Amino acid sequence: MASEELTQTGYIQHHLQNMAYGKLPAGYERADGTVLQEATWTLAHSYQEAADMGFWAVHLDTLGWSIGLGLIFSFLFSKAAKSATTGVPSGLQSFVEMIVEFVDGVVKDTFHHTNKLVAPMALTIFVWVFLMNLMDLVPIDWLPLGAQVVSGDPHLFFKVVPTTDPNATLGMAIGVFLLMIGFSIKNKGFGGFMRELALHPFNHPVMIPFNLFLELVGLIAKPISLGLRLFGNLYAGEMIFILIALLYSGGLVLGVFGAGLQWMWAVFHILVITLQAFVFMVLTTVYMAMAHDVDEHH
Amino acid sequence: MNINLTLIGQTISFAFFVWFCMKFVWPALMSIMEEREKKIADGLEAADRADKDLELAQKKATAQLREAKEEAAAIIEQANKRANQIVEEAKDQAVAEGNRLKAAAEAQIEQEVNRAKEELRGKVAVLALAGAEKVLGASIDENANSELVNQLAAEL
Numbered sequence A: 001m002a003s004e005e006l007t008q009t010g011y012i013q014h015h016l017q018n019m020a021y022g023k024l025p026a027g028y029e030r031a032d033g034t035v036l037q038e039a040t041w042t043l044a045h046s047y048q049e050a051a052d053m054g055f056w057a058v059h060l061d062t063l064g065w066s067i068g069l070g071l072i073f074s075f076l077f078s079k080a081a082k083s084a085t086t087g088v089p090s091g092l093q094s095f096v097e098m099i100v101e102f103v104d105g106v107v108k109d110t111f112h113h114t115n116k117l118v119a120p121m122a123l124t125i126f127v128w129v130f131l132m133n134l135m136d137l138v139p140i141d142w143l144p145l146g147a148q149v150v151s152g153d154p155h156l157f158f159k160v161v162p163t164t165d166p167n168a169t170l171g172m173a174i175g176v177f178l179l180m181i182g183f184s185i186k187n188k189g190f191g192g193f194m195r196e197l198a199l200h201p202f203n204h205p206v207m208i209p210f211n212l213f214l215e216l217v218g219l220i221a222k223p224i225s226l227g228l229r230l231f232g233n234l235y236a237g238e239m240i241f242i243l244i245a246l247l248y249s250g251g252l253v254l255g256v257f258g259a260g261l262q263w264m265w266a267v268f269h270i271l272v273i274t275l276q277a278f279v280f281m282v283l284t285t286v287y288m289a290m291a292h293d294v295d296e297h298h
Numbered sequence B: 001m002n003i004n005l006t007l008i009g010q011t012i013s014f015a016f017f018v019w020f021c022m023k024f025v026w027p028a029l030m031s032i033m034e035e036r037e038k039k040i041a042d043g044l045e046a047a048d049r050a051d052k053d054l055e056l057a058q059k060k061a062t063a064q065l066r067e068a069k070e071e072a073a074a075i076i077e078q079a080n081k082r083a084n085q086i087v088e089e090a091k092d093q094a095v096a097e098g099n100r101l102k103a104a105a106e107a108q109i110e111q112e113v114n115r116a117k118e119e120l121r122g123k124v125a126v127l128a129l130a131g132a133e134k135v136l137g138a139s140i141d142e143n144a145n146s147e148l149v150n151q152l153a154a155e156l
Helices: A008-016 A046-050 A060-082 A093-109 A118-137 A140-150 A166-198 A205-292 B006-136 B141-154
Strands: A020-024 A040-043 A057-059
Touching: A008 A205, A020 A046, A020 B006, A046 A118, A046 A205, A057 A060, A060 A093, A060 A118, A060 A166, A093 A118, A093 A205, A093 B006, A118 A166, A118 A205, A166 A205, A166 B006, B006 B141
Parallel strands: none
Antiparallel strands: A020 A040, A020 A057
């Protein structure tokens, strides 16, 4: 909730800043006015500091939550897999099997080649992304406020939804992209992969530069759009939650109105987060299928 | 919103979780699910087979029952026939026995009659002789006249 000394812009900005841990150069003047004697690895205390850390910084909250949720996924599913029996499934096992069956169906519909990586990857993406998206439904101030209380730092940046950080979504998209290129080269050969880039859509030597340009843009666009689609949807959703939360500072009437809005948006958001997890999974599978299609050109 | 090392960290953790899922989650679950699918399919097939078996057994039972009924009917019919035959035979035998007895009785009666006739003849001869004796008032030489009387008796 926006406290009185915070402006609305400040509140929003604070919610959009990750907890960055990075290297500040020597002689850097920090937010509180102190000047660093030497290059230091530290938590960013302001937006400017986070920006000045450049590439050599990590978002502890993003990584922490995503790895934590990934571990929850791994733990739950491996537990279900370990204790699974062929008898009548119950509880966790039937839930897990339901998801696995669903993912398996989707993958079998889209991906017709033999590859023992694609289906598990689709499952991982679906559940993991869903869990990360799910953090969006936790009222936006609970976990950050809790973290601020625990750490004793009232200005601690803390974002709980990893998928609202482009690093996370693009990071996964890069993983998918590398696999895509790897499988393409493995299945079509390096020459075949290059031919596909160079001789498509216009199969004529003169058109090679044009083809290359077109296909490379198309190729690069795949991971970018994959990552940014997820990021954009969740970022927008998060933003609306933040804006709704601003209503709580506007008195009783607006506060009650805001509570209703938040509930409605959360209900709608259940659909969005599931859909986005599903879209990410399906697109990944489609890209993998493209990488395996030797004859067809896309 | 800054692009930084998190990108690579996320890629690495993505790779790790995918690897973990591929190694420890997916194959185990899939094999269990396939096994169960097979079990269910087998069960259904067995149920089908049992159904067919049951139908077959029922058919067989019905056939056997009908056969038994037919056999029983045949046996009863045969028994009836046999009974009739026995009765007929008994009747025939009784008739034959009756006839035989009748013939024997008739023969005996005839014999008796003949015997009585003989006896009567003898007695008549004696009676006639006695009568004649009385009529003549004298004794007739029995030896002389007995021939005549006997002839008379034989004519009777």
